[in-house]
Amino acid sequence: MKSPEDRAASRDSIKRRAEAPGDGNTRCAVSGCTNLTQRGAGNGLSQTYCKRHKEMLRRHGSTWRRSYSRHEVDPYRAASKNWTDANKDSHAVKVTLQCLDTLLNTAGEIVTAHEVRWLPPKRKAQVALARFRETGRTGEDLLHIALALEAAYRELGPRANREFLHVQIAKVIHRAASGTHPVTSGGVNLKPSWPRPEGRMMRILGQQVREEARVFDMDGAVEAVMKVVTG
Ligand SMILES: [Zn+2]
Structure with missing residues (x-):
């Protein structure tokens, strides 16, 4: 460093x-x-x-495409959750869930919102995962997110922009962990000011989760989710 x-x-x-x-x-x-x-x-x-x-x-993560709205992503998330529930006893999915759980469990401790500002992007990404873990979420939640965004990306684009996909995965993870660790001062709850979800940290976070989720051949699952959403 x-x-x-x-x-x-x-x-x-x-x-x-x-x-x-x-x-x-x-x-x-x-x-x-x-x-x-x-x-x-x-x-x-x-x-x-x-x-x-x-x-x-x-x-x-794109010069022209704004991040997906909840309205755009929610149908994919619901379909991904159903797919995971129906398939979580398969060997391939079990192995994937273990990898994603390991990613969460090796992310280390949460540091304060103030300290996180001074960390390198890779460590910032770990803190985001640790915050996600502290909400009680697991590798299964990461799999829903990765699967949902992969399907949304293939359907909605922008095409050939992996960076956009990584940022979108990271945004959902970040949003899920927001509101964790309120700071209290003199009995008043203050909103901790975590760094804004942007920049290099988001690329690293999204890429890591996507890579672990792709331990199994995701294509069949992605197609099944797309089919549910688009009919
Ligand atoms: Zn310009």
Whole structure:
């Protein structure tokens, strides 16, 4: 891990580069967008995207597709739960559930919302899993989520954007764990301010869960879920 001095130096360097005057002539790579890139406009580091599209990518995993709404995902989650209930005695699913339980059980301890800010993304992803575990959820819940999002992604797109899928899996996990560990101060419940669900941590979290869920050949299950939802 970087020392505090190294981190301060790299923060300064990022700040300096982000605030350097723009060159004024590089355009955002998103088709139809006429904005200057962040570097071009002197408002950030990206040499590929404008500020708006870079922010969109960070939060949703796509420059143009917003995250799925609950309304979009709920039918897939219900169908995935039914599929898992009907198949959880099969050997392949049992092995998968063990892997997902292990992922939760090896995620370590929860740290406070304040401390988590200073952790590297990989550890932040573990803390998100630990918070999910502390709500009493198990590998079975992770399997529902991974299966539901895989089916939704194949049906709704965006196509060929694995990063979007990873972020969507992570969003559902994150949302399920929100509200855990309220902080009390002088008898008043304060909402702990966990870091916003965005950035690198979300990619790592979603990818890990998806990889463990794919220990068995998921295709048959995904097709069954899609069929239930689309009829
Ligand atoms: Zn743009």
